[in-house]
Amino acid sequence: MIINFANTNYQPIVLEKHSPLAEHLTVQNSPVLFGCRTGICGTCLVVIKGDIPLPSDEEKELLEVIAPNNESVRLACQVDLTNDIEITRYMEDE
DSSP, X not given: OEEEETTSSOOOEEOOTTOBHHHXXXXXXXXXXXXXXXXXXXXXXXXXXXXXOOOOHHHHHHHHHXXXXXXXXXXXGGOBOOSOEEEEEOOTTO
């Protein structure tokens, strides 16, 4: 799977299907910040373009609080990588 970082100078990275992004994205290879890496802090909030599985009920609950009414926003640490995706850091004014 290819992960592209829109509007950045970061090079795309290639990961195996179902790879946990939180274990592979670092400050050196992506603009995505991570805090807890368990889906409770919201630090890794991103906009994702691409076909990936729907969020879990726990992720949905947090997303409804920190990014209401925005179905393209996800927690990068919770994404099940099933296809090529494009990631953009989420900005609250979007």
